[in-house]
Amino acid sequence: MMDTKSPLEKILSPAERRRSIAVDHQRRSVRLIRDGETDRSDGPMTNDPAVYVDADWARVERKAIFTEMPLLAGFGVDIPEAGDKLLFEATGVPILVVRAGDGRVNAFLNMCTHRAAKLVTECTRSKKMTCRFHAWTFDLEGMLTGMPAKESFAGIAKADRGLIRVPVVEWAGMIFVKPRPGDDEIDIEAFLADFAPEVAQLEFERMRLVKATRLEIDANWKYALDTYGEAYHFNSLHPSSIGSTHYTDRMCYDDFNPHHRIAYPYKHVGAYIGRSESEWPDEPFNAVHLLFPNVILNVWQIDAGPAYSIYRLFPGETPDKAFALTATYRPDTADPDVDDQPWIDLHDYIEEVVTTEDYSVSADGQRNLAHAPADFRVVYGSNEIAIQNFHRRLAAYIDAERAR
Ligand code: FES
Ligand SMILES: [Fe+2]
Incomplete structure (x- = not known):
């Protein structure tokens, strides 16, 4: 137009x-x-x-549509405070969206990087996310911060075991994701034009x-x-x-x-x-x-x-x-x-x-x-x-x- x-x-x-x-x-x-x-x-x-x-x-x-296109995962008001979370699983790919400490949103595969268990099963407000399987713990940036019995994982660097990012953007109160791994930026204004x-x-x-x-x-x-x-x-x-x-x-x-x-x-x-x-x-x-x-x-x-x-x-x-x-x-x-x-x-x-x-x-x-x-x-x-x-x-x- x-x-x-x-x-x-x-x-x-x-x-x-x-x-x-x-x-x-x-x-x-x-x-x-x-x-x-x-x-x-x-x-x-x-x-x-x-x-x-x-x-x-x-x-x-x-x-083409449900993997590569920005999809509405929810609204910013659904997760107003740091540590709030929402799950977006409608495309079959389990996505976890969290409000980080600095107010931005992060999105990850909702998958523990130990043996892929579902990390967040209930959306409570918390600064840490602990896997229910063996209690690996991640922060709101997806960094692995806790690894019980870490001597059993000699040579495995925590820094390499962060949560897997998914493209996400919060724009005008709406949260869009592409439900696949990646950290590419979603140019939502170009998409909406x-x-x-x-x-x-x-x-x-x-x-x-x-x-x-x-x-x-x-x-x-x-x-x-x-x-x-x-x-x-x-x-x-x-x-x-x-x-x-x-x-x-x-x-x-x-x-x-x-x-x-x-x-x-x-x-x-x-x-x-x-x-x-x-x-x-x-x-x-x-x-x-x-x-x-x-x-x-x-x-x-x-x-x-x-x-x-x-x-x-x-x-x-x-x-x-x-x-x-x-x-x-x-x-x-x-x-x-x-x-x-x-x-x-x-x-x-x-x-x-x-x-x-x-x-x-x-x-x-x-x-x-x-x-x-x-x-x-x-x-x-x-x-x-x-x-x-x-x-x-x-x-x-x-x-x-x-x-x-
Ligand atoms: S699968 Fe999550 S801690 Fe083992
Ligand atoms: Fe109708």
Whole structure:
């Protein structure tokens, strides 16, 4: 995208920025609803079901996408103090992320360098990490500091037996890792490019976790992910939930290749058609962000305040299995007297809807794709532009990996 922002816009506070985007979405939504239109691509696109069912595709994807791409491992606020830890095991590679004494984050394979036992099994706050097998001890920089009966390891230098580093970066309150050994730097701003300010303005440094869940999905991770990328299904699949509160088949789509942001207009916005903008009430910032490849960052407004729903989708053991790590955060600036219950209720409500509706339809579709004729192709309409772009871009990564 071209940078069309004025210098003044660039110095807006995050809250002012969110506000100006909400106004932009409101204007565009009113136009789309009035015209019976949606943001769309030039035309339909077909796709080979192999991307959802083929084991070789899944193997290449695991390498190109789930090993070599920066993945969201968690949030800085999850590990605020020195010695705090989080485990990120969703790709199958056990990763340990720790907050070091100087405030930085370090990430390691969660593997003791004696005989590879899992080093941290419970995330308590501590300056030392002691392996439960033979009690080798490591500090927060991964240095081996304790080695019982060290006379039995003559010639083995402690300095050579530090924990094995994994690339990690903390940026705008988010912690990204590449789940493989290495100490190369993750250039997250290059990866996010012009999506970076759109993510930074969400102020993840200022929220706190309310509830987290893991959901098993009987479908490919992309089949489930696709359900977040269009409003075409709202009324038919979700008549009593999002279909009753939001317009079907209307969306404002902002592309930040390969990432995107979507605003799905609420039904009350239709009442602004034909009224002067000065009469429109303030519309709070609501948006669904795709942080490529596998993260949905959803910002809602509930009566108690803003809510952040995070869904991270990961492939399962086979192409027809996946799981979602879901989490709901509330701003820590919200009135502390307001208890967490409204956010917990939101978490449970969304979980119910996605499980019984989105992931359920995904499981049926996945099963059918496995039995479709060889020449069958799924088709994404021009109103499914976000899904089209996602699959086109994913395929480019897969092609590049195969060409290597
Ligand atoms: S495997 Fe960790 S101390 Fe032996
Ligand atoms: Fe849905």
